[in-house]
Amino acid sequence: MMVVMREGATEEQVEHVIDRLEKAGLGAHLSRGQFKTVIGVIGEREAISKVPLEALPGVESIIPIQKPYKFVSREFQGEDTVIDVGGHLIGGDNFAVIAGPCSVETEAQMKLAARKVKEAGATFLRGGAFKPRTSPYSFQGLGESGLKMLATARAETGLPIVTELLDVRDVDIVCEYADVIQIGTRNMQNFILLLEAGRTGKPIVLKRGFGSTVDELLMAAEYVVKGGSTQIILCERGIRTFEKATRNTLDLSMIPIVKKLSHLPVIVDPSHATGKNELVPPMSLAALAAGADGLMIEVHPNPEEAWCDGPQSLDLPAFAELMAMIKPIAAVLGKKI
Secondary structure (H helix, E strand, O other): OEEEEOOOOOHHHHHHHHHHHHHOOOEEEEEEOOOOEEEEEEOOHHHHHOOOHHHOOOEEEEEOOOOOOOOOEOOOOOOOOOEEEOOEEEEOOEOEEEEEOOEOOOHHHHHHHHHHHHHHOOOEEEOEOOOOOOOOOOOOOOOHHHHHHHHHHHHHHOOOEEEEOOOHHHHHHHHHHOOEEEEOHHHOOOHHHHHHHHHOOOOEEEEOOOOOOHHHHHHHHHHHHHHOOOOEEEEEOOEOOOOOOOOOEOOOOHHHHHHHHEOOOEEEOHHHHHOOHHHHHHHHHHHHHOOOOEEEEEEOOOHHHOOOOHHHOEOHHHHHHHHHHHHHHHHHOOOEO
16 A cells, blocks of 8 residues: 655654554555655555554545555556665666675685676675575585675675575574575575565565466565565576476566566576576576666686586686676666676
8 A cells, every 4th residue: 555645745744654654563665756755555454444544644645556565566666676785786777796606615715706706897796605405415505604704705805795594593694794685496485584584674685486476476575575674686597397408497578577567676597597507698698688687697716616506607707708798788778787
């Protein structure tokens, strides 16, 4: 639901509406336009109905939102959301490149990868300290020691850290080190984890489940909002189809579809989508052309020796070559890196 304030409504009237909503246990998202102010109401329908919004001073009208996902819909907010992580922007006319190894292995590996991806033009550093693996016998990540290595690489390069949160028991330790929390494809519908991630208040990269629809992805984002965070980046990483030529099928059509339905930024992970490093450059360029707000790319100093997902990782020279192609195309499309 949206509360539209009258043109010329006073600051006191706006604050009074927000205060009444918060006292009822509801969330309020303030959006100021050139002429009018709109307050988005976040919460259960029953609780909203108990607040006499139309009777409050300064209120012009109440507009219901028809989509099952409320906050993340275009109905709720017409302009694109821009996520600001310490001056590093995602969304709007800003194109973000999140790059780094699939998993943190050694401090030397992370420092080298961080330096080189930054030199090439990456704006965020990725690396997994907690790894969800299909086999329980595969490498599961270094845990806190891996997070410390990421923090060391950040201190040297200034690149914000994007790393995955797997378990509600790890929320505090991940938040201590991460600038952006990633929720992976297997956890897209782990609703308790989504709520806890939202409560951190940190930006969230939410990956689409490999068997999930666009509507299901947007509903998952709504869970993060219910938890408390409105800084959400949606990530397409391929869906499971009958095709066996690639690890997954990269659904680039979801980019314009999501952008029509939602104001949230959308990035693409061509590494997990294709599973083959030779396909990462063309799919990265295609994602940029389709309107993506950024890329998440796996880059390793020596993919042959990677502890996991080496076949889909670019080496450092290949990543530099890709960035050299991305930059002029982004400029033509009006995107800033």
